[in-house]
Amino acid sequence: MTGTQSLDADVAVVGAGLAGLVAALRCARGGRRVVVLEQASDERHVCNSRLASGVFHVAFCSPATAPEELERRMRERHPAADPRLIRTLAHNALRAARWLRDEAGAHFMRAGAEPLYDYVLAPPAVARSGRAWQGRGADVLLRALEATLQRHGGVVRRGHRAQALLQEQGRCTGAQCEGAEGALEVRSSTVVLADGGFQGDPDLLRRHVTPRPEALVQRNARTGRGDGWRMAQAAGAAMRESATFYGHVQSRSALDDDQLWPYPWLDELARSCIVVGADGRRIADEGRGGIHLANCIARLREPASTFVIADRPAWEGPAADRPTGPNPKLERAGGRILRAHSLAALAAEAGIDAQGLEREVAAYNTAVRSGEFGTLQPARSTGQFRAWPILTPPFYALPAAAGITYTFGGIAVDQHSRVLATSGVPLPGLYAVGSTAGGLEGGENVAYFGGLVKATVTALCAAEHILENT
Secondary structure (H helix, E strand, O other), X not given: OOOEEEEEEEEEEEOOOHHHHHHHHHHXXXXXXXXXXXXXXXXXXOOHHHHOOOEOOEOOEOOOOOHHHHHHHHHHHOOOOOHHHHHHHHHHHHHHHHHHHHHHOOOEEOOOOOHHHOOEEOOOOOOOOOOOOOOOXXXXXXXXXXXXXXXXXXXXXXXXXXXXXXXXXXXXXXXXEEEOOEEEEEEEEEEEEOOOOOOOOHHHHHHXXXXXXXXXXXXXXXXXXXXXXXXXXXXXXOEOOOOOEEEEEEEHHHHOOHHHOOOOOOHHHHOOOEEEOOOOOEOOOHHHOHHHHHHHHHHOOOHHHEEEEEEHHHHHOHHHHOOOOOOOHHHHOOOOOEEEOOHHHHHHHHOOOHHHHHHHHHHHHHHHHHOOHHHOOOOOOOOOOOOOOOOOOOEEEEEEEEEEEEEOOOEOEOOOOEEEEOOOXXXXXXXXXXXXXXXXXXXXXXXXXXXXXXXXXXXXXXXXXXXXXX
């Protein structure tokens, strides 16, 4: 088919993940004509929210936590975050979970003793090795959202990748798409960008996140190409910090084996012991956790050059304490683990400088024994995770890599998810939701507040503002 097809709608949504479908359904329930543009052709297309484990949390807290406490925790983790976005997330998290339950039939269960697991989509996918998403909670939810959307007159156009925004007299009036059958132009009074971050785009990653994108484990759907990011910027949108991401420390074997992500990861062991480069020296403050470590690894000149170093008690302790950890799942799944009865032998097998590793482990053990971690270079924090000594053979070296799930930075928005121009005022007719938007997560502490809750809250706020103002 040649030429350009045209389609009229009240609301055009770019992306059929959780954020896009929530925004679309809420608008359709309000009587608006909605078209969702999805780049993938498959009915059960793989997207980040479909791969999600299903944990609906706010900064590792239950969404039922008092909003004031959620605000405090988020401000503490990311003082530079937009306070309007923090407040919006804190005061709408529980409402968002209930909306999913009431409007889409989402079933939440308690999947663990920690408050983090109070609201988990059932059936859960937490800690299942490999990409085991079919029939799990997030997959079930997305199918239910789309079916409900269609019952309310919404349309999902698959195989259509948005390329540019339409604008008239400073207002966004639709989107131009390309598909297998040719070009499609959607004319609408409002556009909602919900296509995710830019974690799947090597050029943007190289510009903002890492010198070697190919050395990151893509623990995601690999569909976040930054289309919304580019379209909004071309339309005059302001952008928020884009150098950090949500991810985890993965086995380096996961670079070649999709069965080794998203789980098991190496976080529990890495934050309890040390992470070193080929010179045997520590690369970062392990006590700040796996998300921080993943970002530090990604920024290295050679991101696929680090090792988690541990001993037998740590391997039998923190490495085995949680179902997400590497003991015993990593080796069973084919991931590489090196063992030796001396640090020198371990270094030789791993290709690490032996003298450098022995000096670093000795300095680290001295700090653990004395409690004086400020003398280490880099210093190690101990407020959240215990530092385990590395004394008892066999010693372990786990080749590590940074795993990226989604980028934190994105389009600047206000509390209604309206896209902000570089002047700070909203761009009429344009909204950005979920991980397409920035200003909430990231920063110096690489703060992560929860992808599913952020997607749902920002989408609901966008849709409700659209319904009130169009």
